[in-house]
Amino acid sequence: MTEHVTAQEPETEALASDELLVEEVSIDGMCGVY
Amino acid sequence: MTLAPDMAAPATVLAKVPGPTTSPGKLTDLFQLGLDAPICLTWELTYACNLSCVHCLSSSGRRDPRELSTAECKAVIDTLERMQVFYVNIGGGEPTVRPDFWELVDYATEHHVGVKFSTNGVRLDAAAAARLAASDYVDVQISLDGATREVNDAVRGPGSYDTALRAMQNLADAGFRGFKLSVVMTRHNIPQIDQFKQIADRFGAQLRLTRLRPSGRGADTWDELHPRPEQQRELYEWLTAHGEQVLTGDSFFHLSAFGGALPGLNLCGAGRVVCLIDPVGDVYACPFAIHENFLAGNVRAEGGFQSVWQTSALFTDLRKPDTGGACKSCGFYDSCRGGCMAAKFFTGLPLDGPDPECVQGYGETALAAVSALGASSPGDAAAVPRSSVDHSHRTSPARPRAAGGGPVPVSIGARPLTPQAPGGRPPAHDCDESPLAGFNPRPDA
Amino acid sequence: MTFDLDRAWQVDPRVSLRPEPFGALLYHFGTRRLSFLKNQTVLAVVRSLSDHPSARSACLAAGVPEAELPAYARALATLAESTMISERISHDSRA
Helix, strand or coil: CEEECCCCCCCCCCCCHHHCCEEEEECCCECCEC | CCCCCCCCCCCCCCCCCCCCCCCCCCHHHHHHCCCCCCCEEEEECCCECCCCCCCCCCCCECCCCCCCCHHHHHHHHHHHHHCCCCEEEEECCCHHHCCCHHHHHHHHHHCCCEEEEEECCCCCCHHHHHHHHCCCCEEEEEECCCCCHHHHHHHHCCCHHHHHHHHHHHHHHCCCCCCEEEEEECCCCHHHHHHHHHHHHHCCCEEEEEECCCCCCHHHHHHHHCCCHHHHHHHHHHHHHHHHHCECCCCCHHHHHHCCCCCCCCCCCECCCECEECCCCEEECCCCCCCHHHEEEECCCCCHHHHHHHHCHHHHHHCCCCCCHHHCCCCCHHHHCCCCHHHHHHCCCCCCCCCCCCCCCHHHHHHHHHHHHHHHCCCCCCCCCCCCCCCECCCCCCCCCCCCCCCCCCCCCCCCCCCCCCCCCCCCCHHHCCCCCCCCCCCCC | CCCCCCCCEEECCCEEEEEECCEEEEEECCCCEEEEECCHHHHHHHHHHHHCCCHHHHHHHCCCCHHHHHHHHHHHHHHHHCCCEEECCCCCCCC
C-alpha cells in the first residue's frame, strides 16, 4: 500500500502535512490481508 | 454495479479521534485507533484444499464440517454491505472448491462488496477466466512460490506450478489484465525475484510479494524457509527500486528499518482496519493469527460480525494506542512499529518487543532468550505457542511437532489418506477421508 | 493541478463513500484507491458537490470561510487527480 500525499507543493503559508484535509493510499494489500 | 448507498453514520459511533473533531489527525493515528468497519477483510471460505503447501498459514487441507452454509455466507455478505466494507479478500484453503463459490462471488458484487480472491488456479479454466474478465468488481490473485517448477513444487506440491501457469495463461487469453501474481518470499525464491517479475509481465499480471510468517504450517517450516538476514536487505533494495509497480500487502514494513520507509502504512492493521473471518465463522484479528489468543468472536453469535468488529474485547484492546514497549528507545520504531504481531507470537516473542526478523538484530537476541528457556525446561510445554486449529491433510505418520521448534523433515508427494498412526491425534471430523467429502461439484458455469 | 472551484463537480459513480467519526473514507472501485476526508466539513462539501453549480458554492454552503478556500481547493484537487471526483458535464449550452 502506498500513502500518497498528492496535494500541490506547499506555499509558505500552507498547512503542515498533518493538516491536509484529504490523504490517499492504495489499498491493494494491507497487512493482515494475504 | 451501482454506487453504494451513501449511508448515514453507523448507529454505533465509536468516539476515538484524538483532539478536536475539526482538526485532521495523522493518517496513522486514524488507522491505529481502528475504524467503525474494516476497510477490507480476509474471508477464508473453506479449509478444504487440493494442495498441502508446507507453509500454509491456515493449515488447510480438510473441510471442516461446521463451515458456514451458503445462507450463512450470504448473511455475512449482507452485514458487510450494511457496514460498507469495501471489499473482501476471499481465500481458504482453496475457495473455488466450494460448490457455491461463484454464487457467493456474484452475491457479494451484487451487494456492493468487491471481491478479490486468492487461488492456486485449480479451477481457473477458460470459462472461469472469461467470467472473471467480464467483471469489474472481482479481482483474482494466483499463488506461486517459485519461478521454476523445482522451487515452487518443493513448497506447494507436484503439479502446482503447472496449475498456476495454466490459470495465468487462461486469464491472459481471456483478456484479464492486471490480475495478481502473489508470491510468499522464502530463502529459496528470493534469488528468483527478477524472474517472478518476468512471469508477471508475460501474463500481463501485477506482481505481489508478501512476507512469510511462522503461522499455521509455516511454524513447522519457518526455520528452513525464512529469509536470511542478507536476503532481507536484498529484498528491501529490490522493493525500493520497484516502487508501486509491485504490491506487498504492506507486509514488509519491518524492513523499513533498513532506511527509508517502504510505501505503505507501516503498521499492523489487525483488529484495527482488517481482520479474518474463518470458514466456521470465527473472527480472528488477522489471517496469520489463527489462535485462540486472537479470536474475537464468531459471526453466528448474537449481533453477528458487526458486533464482533465493533465491541469485542480483543479488538478493543488492539485499538489502544501502541506505546512501543521494548522497542520504544529504538530510533527505527517509527518506521517499523515493532513489526508483525503474528511473527512475534508464533516465535514465542513478546508482542511489545522486536520482530523475530528485526533488521537491527534485536529479534535474534530475543529469540536466543526464548531458545534458552526451552532448553532449560525440556519437560515443560513448548515455549512457543501453537495453534490448535489444524485442518491439514492426514500424513502417516503424523508430522512431528517438536517443542522449541527446529527443522522438521518435510517430504513432498502424494500423501496416502490412511488412518492415523498409533499415538497420533484421533480423527476429529467426518471429512478425514477426503476434503471434498460430501461435495457435489457442479459443472463449471 | 490547479483546481477550478467555479466548475461543477460530482463524485464518480464508481466511488463508495463511507462516513467515519473523523470524516469519511472514499474507495474507488476502478482504481482501488482509498481517500480519507479528514473532517466533517470536507465531507459535507464532497457529498454536496452534485447539488451545487460550482465547488465554490458547495464549500461556502458547507460553511468554509473564504480564507480557507485554498485549502479546500487543494483537497478537491487531490480527489480530482485520483478521479474520485470529476467535472459534471452540463447539458446547458456553453460558450
